[in-house]
Amino acid sequence: MTDSTSTTRQQGAVYDLGYQPFEGERTGRSGARKTVYFDGIRRVLGLRRKAKRKVMPWALLLVAIIPPIVAVGIAFFIPAGASESIDLAGQNSAFFTLAGTIAMLFTALAAPELLIPDRKDGVLSMLASRPLTTADYLGSRFASLATVIGAFMIVPQLVLFFGQAGTHPEGLFSGMVHATHTLPKIAAAAAVYTIAFGPLGFVIASLSKRKSVATAGYLAVMIALTAFAEAVVRGSNIAGGRWVALLAPINTADAANVWIFGESNPDSLLAAANIHPAIGIAALIVSGAALSMFALHRYRRLA
Amino acid sequence: MVETSITTSGLGHAYGSVVALHSLDLAVPSGRTGLVGANGAGKTTLIKILLGILAPTTGTATVLGMDSKRETIDIRSVVGYMPEGPCLPLEQTAADFLVYAAGTAGLPKRAARQRASDVLTLVGLHEERFRYLGDFSTGMKQRAKLAQAIVHDPELVFLDEPTSGLDPSGREEMLDLITRLGSYGIDVVVSSHVLRDIERTCDWVVMLDKGTLLHEGPIGGSRSDGTVHLELISDPKPVESALLQGGATVTMQGRLLEVTVEHGDVFELVRDAVVHTGSSIRTLDSSSGSLEEMFLHHGATQ
Numbered sequence: 001m002t003d004s005t006s007t008t009r010q011q012g013a014v015y016d017l018g019y020q021p022f023e024g025e026r027t028g029r030s031g032a033r034k035t036v037y038f039d040g041i042r043r044v045l046g047l048r049r050k051a052k053r054k055v056m057p058w059a060l061l062l063v064a065i066i067p068p069i070v071a072v073g074i075a076f077f078i079p080a081g082a083s084e085s086i087d088l089a090g091q092n093s094a095f096f097t098l099a100g101t102i103a104m105l106f107t108a109l110a111a112p113e114l115l116i117p118d119r120k121d122g123v124l125s126m127l128a129s130r131p132l133t134t135a136d137y138l139g140s141r142f143a144s145l146a147t148v149i150g151a152f153m154i155v156p157q158l159v160l161f162f163g164q165a166g167t168h169p170e171g172l173f174s175g176m177v178h179a180t181h182t183l184p185k186i187a188a189a190a191a192v193y194t195i196a197f198g199p200l201g202f203v204i205a206s207l208s209k210r211k212s213v214a215t216a217g218y219l220a221v222m223i224a225l226t227a228f229a230e231a232v233v234r235g236s237n238i239a240g241g242r243w244v245a246l247l248a249p250i251n252t253a254d255a256a257n258v259w260i261f262g263e264s265n266p267d268s269l270l271a272a273a274n275i276h277p278a279i280g281i282a283a284l285i286v287s288g289a290a291l292s293m294f295a296l297h298r299y300r301r302l303a
Numbered sequence: 304m305v306e307t308s309i310t311t312s313g314l315g316h317a318y319g320s321v322v323a324l325h326s327l328d329l330a331v332p333s334g335r336t337g338l339v340g341a342n343g344a345g346k347t348t349l350i351k352i353l354l355g356i357l358a359p360t361t362g363t364a365t366v367l368g369m370d371s372k373r374e375t376i377d378i379r380s381v382v383g384y385m386p387e388g389p390c391l392p393l394e395q396t397a398a399d400f401l402v403y404a405a406g407t408a409g410l411p412k413r414a415a416r417q418r419a420s421d422v423l424t425l426v427g428l429h430e431e432r433f434r435y436l437g438d439f440s441t442g443m444k445q446r447a448k449l450a451q452a453i454v455h456d457p458e459l460v461f462l463d464e465p466t467s468g469l470d471p472s473g474r475e476e477m478l479d480l481i482t483r484l485g486s487y488g489i490d491v492v493v494s495s496h497v498l499r500d501i502e503r504t505c506d507w508v509v510m511l512d513k514g515t516l517l518h519e520g521p522i523g524g525s526r527s528d529g530t531v532h533l534e535l536i537s538d539p540k541p542v543e544s545a546l547l548q549g550g551a552t553v554t555m556q557g558r559l560l561e562v563t564v565e566h567g568d569v570f571e572l573v574r575d576a577v578v579h580t581g582s583s584i585r586t587l588d589s590s591s592g593s594l595e596e597m598f599l600h601h602g603a604t605q
């Protein structure tokens with residue numbers, strides 16, 4: 001270092017930068033919605049929260065993903081045609097039904113987590129001063145829930161998809177091309193489960209002050225609806241009673257899932273009620289829209 | 304920045320049959336404004352209307368030149384709000400919450416992180432940024448609430464009872480922060496029922512009582528009535544004599560003196576009298592009475 005450099009070099013100095021105004025571009029309403037959406041995903045997965053908040057969502061995700069991994073493992077090691085071998089191509093709807101049950105348990109935990117703390121801690125009053133409408137807030141939160149429910153449904157299916165491709169006799173790439181037709185079906189079935197489970201979870205969470213009460217209430221309602229529909233459809237001769245089958249979201253979603261994959265289940269509640277699964281899907285969409293409107297109305301009253 | 308930050312015309316609001324605001328006409332200039340009134344005076348209702356959270360039953364309001372009913376989203380992009388009640392997610396760290404608060408105000412992610420860090424430093428919470436908000440003391444929570452209100456660099460910020468629940472030192476720090484906001488070019492509306500806080504921080508006042516406007520005007524003008532309250536540690540007699548000789552009117556109660564002058568600066572007269580007699584002062588207060596008296600005066604004349 002030269003002398004001239006050393007003489008011009010400053011000694012350590014502390015600068016008081018004071019208040020720095022923000023002069024960049026503001027993303028407004030769309031940015032606000034995106035922020036609420038990503039916060040919702042982090043919240044339901046327990047990310048950037050205390051360790052105890054991570055246990056249940058990740059445990060459920062593991063439970064959803066382990067069975068298809070085991071099935072793919074068996075398919076890899078036991079050659080096709082052997083008595084213990086598994087045909088992965090026929091497993092989609094079966095694993096969807098399993099993942100659907102887990103997704104329902106997840107919804108029971110996640111919907112209260114998404115809505116109740118914001119009300120309980122008063123965060124809604126902060127959000128009310130942001131460039132967001134009530135519909136933006138609830139829509140973003142629902143999108144968070146739908147994304148994670150979708151992940152619950154789709155990740156095990158992707159394991160099956162790559163398992164099918166990997167065990168295909170003509171190799172991985174050919175196998176992927178061969179199995180591509182299942183991808184839109186996977187997306188459609190995941191959407192059906194999301195519509196069947198999500199809006200009811202939001203309505204119950206919007207009515208409860210405590211997360212545990214909302215979780216228990218949601219599971220109780222789901223089970224009660226199934227039991228009631230089963231009793232009316234299979235155990236009574238009430239005129240027009242067969243339409244009560246549409247009140248059971250779990251059964252309706254399961255039947256729709258089987259139908260989407262081109263299979264049939266004559267033992268399902270919809271089959272017993274002689275209702276086509278497409279009508280079941282339409283009923284889920286209508287009831288989902290009605291429940292969403294109720295949640296929106298409830299939140300407008302809270303503003 | 305516009306000259307007038309808030310205007311209202313015939314603004315009214317009713318919760319069912321209960322009328323919370325009666326035909327309010329306001330023209331609040333840029334700067335720091337105090338919104339004073341007893342509990343139930345309509346302060347929070349007014350703020351909620353200005354933020355577009357509540358719709359007015361009658362009349363109109365503009366905030367920074369924008370209509371509160373039609374341009375709600377635009378207003379919310381450039382204003383901040385510190386509610387009186389809790390608004391902090393207890394299971395989030397201060398840093399994460401501030402980034403979230405900045406994002407919900409429309410700041411891009413990188414800018415949100417930078418602003419969150421800067422504002423936490425500004426309110427004195429930088430060292431606590433990785434602590435969960437549920438573990439914060441009341442004073443720290445109030446600062447975090449203020450931080451979320453300014454994290455997106457608003458043009459105008461509404462602070463609803465910002466010193467609520469604070470101990471004396473926490474209150475002083477909060478009032479200092481509020482005063483500094485004005486120097487950063489942020490217009491401030493402070494809602495409070497503590498008149499001393501408003502006098503300390505604001506230069507304009509809006510007084511409400513049972514939903515009606517008692518008075519609106521500059522605070523500086525209201526306090527130049529030439530009266531101060533003086534409490535002495537030493538014998539007050541010599542000071543009283545010196546003040547009377549200086550032409551003041553003095554009312555003495557124990558060691559408390561109320562000093563009024565018709566002309567000239569009352570503070571200079573008190574200073575000279577205290578120095579001349581070698582007395583010691585416990586308190587000298589011109590402001591505690593004036594706004595309070597003004598409030599009572601306007602209340603009595605309604």
